[in-house]
Amino acid sequence: MAEAAEELPPGTLELLVLKVLQSGPMHGYAIVRTILARAGTELRIEEGTLYPALHRMERRGWIDSEWGLSESNRKAKYYSLTTAGRRELRARESAWRRVAGAVEQVLGGGRVERA
16 A cells, blocks of 8 residues: 655645745646645645645735636636745745754764764
C-alpha cells in the first residue's frame, strides 16, 4: 500500500504560495495545481486551507488580489506578490533552509559540536 500524502506543517502553505506567486499572478486553483505539480504526490493541500491562508496573507500585505478571467473564461480572483511578500518569502525561505538543514544533520547522524 502506498503512503498517504503528507499534511503540511504550520506556516508551510504560506511559504509555498509565496514561492509560486513569485513567478506571477495566479488564481487559487492554479496556485494549488502548481504546488502539487512541483511536489508530486508527497504533499496534500486540504480544500479548506488555501483560501483562509490567502486571506490572511492579503491582510498582512504579502499579496494583493484582483478579479479577472481564468483560462476557462470564468471570473476568478488573481493573487500577486507585493514587495512585503517578496521580503517575507526571502525570510521564510532562509528560515526553512536552516531548519531543514539542521533536521537533515540529525537524521543523517551529522557532526555534533560540543561547547
